Amino acid sequence: MSLDYSSLLYDPVYAEIGVPATLGAVSLTVIDDTRPKQLPAGSFADVRGMGPGAFARIPELVAAGIIQDDWMDAVLAFNGRSWKVRSYELRGSPNGEDQGEVRFLLKEIDG
Amino acid sequence: MADIREDILARLVEVMATVPNIHTVHRNNVDITDDQMPAALVLDGDEDVVAGNDGSRPSNRPLLVEMTPEIQIMEQSSAIGSDLTTFRRELMKLVLDDPTLKAKTGSNGKISYLGCTTVFGWQEKQYGALQMRFSFKYPLKPDDL
Numbered sequence: 001m002s003l004d005y006s007s008l009l010y011d012p013v014y015a016e017i018g019v020p021a022t023l024g025a026v027s028l029t030v031i032d033d034t035r036p037k038q039l040p041a042g043s044f045a046d047v048r049g050m051g052p053g054a055f056a057r058i059p060e061l062v063a064a065g066i067i068q069d070d071w072m073d074a075v076l077a078f079n080g081r082s083w084k085v086r087s088y089e090l091r092g093s094p095n096g097e098d099q100g101e102v103r104f105l106l107k108e109i110d111g
Numbered sequence: 112m113a114d115i116r117e118d119i120l121a122r123l124v125e126v127m128a129t130v131p132n133i134h135t136v137h138r139n140n141v142d143i144t145d146d147q148m149p150a151a152l153v154l155d156g157d158e159d160v161v162a163g164n165d166g167s168r169p170s171n172r173p174l175l176v177e178m179t180p181e182i183q184i185m186e187q188s189s190a191i192g193s194d195l196t197t198f199r200r201e202l203m204k205l206v207l208d209d210p211t212l213k214a215k216t217g218s219n220g221k222i223s224y225l226g227c228t229t230v231f232g233w234q235e236k237q238y239g240a241l242q243m244r245f246s247f248k249y250p251l252k253p254d255d256l
Binding site: 040046050052110 | 140141142144152154181183185187189228230233234235236238240242
């Protein structure tokens with residue numbers, strides 16, 4: 001019998017460090033993954049800034065009626081800021097992709 | 112004292128500051144933050160002797176040298192492609208037609224555009240970097256340094 005990673009891992013973690021969010025009109029819990037980002041800008045120079053991102057649980061999204069086709073360009077709001085989804089990474093889970101997480105890669109709404 | 116290399120690099124920084132919509136200009140600073148963009152960088156370039164180094168004359172003989180500084184524009188924008196194209200056009204006109212730079216290279220020197228490369232990525236906005244390569248050929252007179 002396999003372990004249920006949603007109840008044993010993801011749900012407790014999201015209960016502890018997750019924050020309230022809205023994706024479009026739907027409420028959910030995300031983990032803020034906004035982090036410093038340093039990228040090359042030519043042969044010698046780098047640009048430092050912030051790379052906004054957030055983790056969400058696939059089962060929570062599905063339960064709220066949000067499918068993968070709805071993710072791109074959706075507005076995700078959390079921690080007082082609103083972003084637009086520019087891309088995403090499916091993070092999988094030992095119980096399968098549908099029971100795992102997605103990492104939303106975000107951008108400024110007018111960016 | 113006349114150090115044409117330094118004069119050209121210093122003038123390039125001044126020229127970069129006149130490119131429309133540039134927010135900050137840097138020399139040899141390779142650590143740029145997103146709030147400094149649109150940023151222009153001048154990186155002191157390599158210098159090679161291209162004439163006069165045949166070994167048959169005094170060691171302090173005049174030489175003809177060629178310097179290839181790196182010039183970069185960094186910008187973040189929702190229209191990054193057309194923005195970089197505009198910066199490229201303005202910068203090329205300003206560098207190739209600058210009377211001070213032309214005078215510094217002298218009668219047997221020249222300024223040439225060698226090409227450009229681009230880099231793109233994402234932070235809070237899409238950003239892009241335009242790296243333009245120019246060559247400056249000018250006389251180097253050790254006795255004048």
